[in-house]
Amino acid sequence: MHPPAHDDYEALRERGIAANGWPMRSLWCAVSSDWKWTGQRYEPHDVRGGGLDSRHSSSDARIDPMAVPLYPIWMGFLVDTLLYSGLWPVVFWLFNAVYKTTRSIIWSLRGLCRNCGYDLRGDFSTGCSECGWGR
Ligand SMILES: [Zn+2]
Numbered sequence: 001m002h003p004p005a006h007d008d009y010e011a012l013r014e015r016g017i018a019a020n021g022w023p024m025r026s027l028w029c030a031v032s033s034d035w036k037w038t039g040q041r042y043e044p045h046d047v048r049g050g051g052l053d054s055r056h057s058s059s060d061a062r063i064d065p066m067a068v069p070l071y072p073i074w075m076g077f078l079v080d081t082l083l084y085s086g087l088w089p090v091v092f093w094l095f096n097a098v099y100k101t102t103r104s105i106i107w108s109l110r111g112l113c114r115n116c117g118y119d120l121r122g123d124f125s126t127g128c129s130e131c132g133w134g135r
Helices: 074-109
Strands: 011-020 027-037 051-053 067-069
Touching (some): 027 051, 027 067
């Protein structure tokens, strides 16, 4: 709903609930939005009850797009927390795999052992005498 186009309206109040989270909604707040005519345009949005008011609303904003909810929805909060905490080991494993692969390629291009970085002077045929790679 857009603000009233007529200048006679001082305010149009809307009330609702804003809830965010992914994959489940995990936080909510009660919101109330007042459309007030400032003399140049309608200023929307005023959050009340468990949320932060970002006050960076566009003129087309409605009740909830700019609200940052703070009240937990426990089931969604639990599911989201378990999901994201379970993803961290996968993320660390991926970063570690990319790091080790990149390091191995760089060492190999420089003629070093691709496992430990020992200087093989570009001769990979006999393997590494330090760590045993390629033997
Ligand atoms: Zn080595």
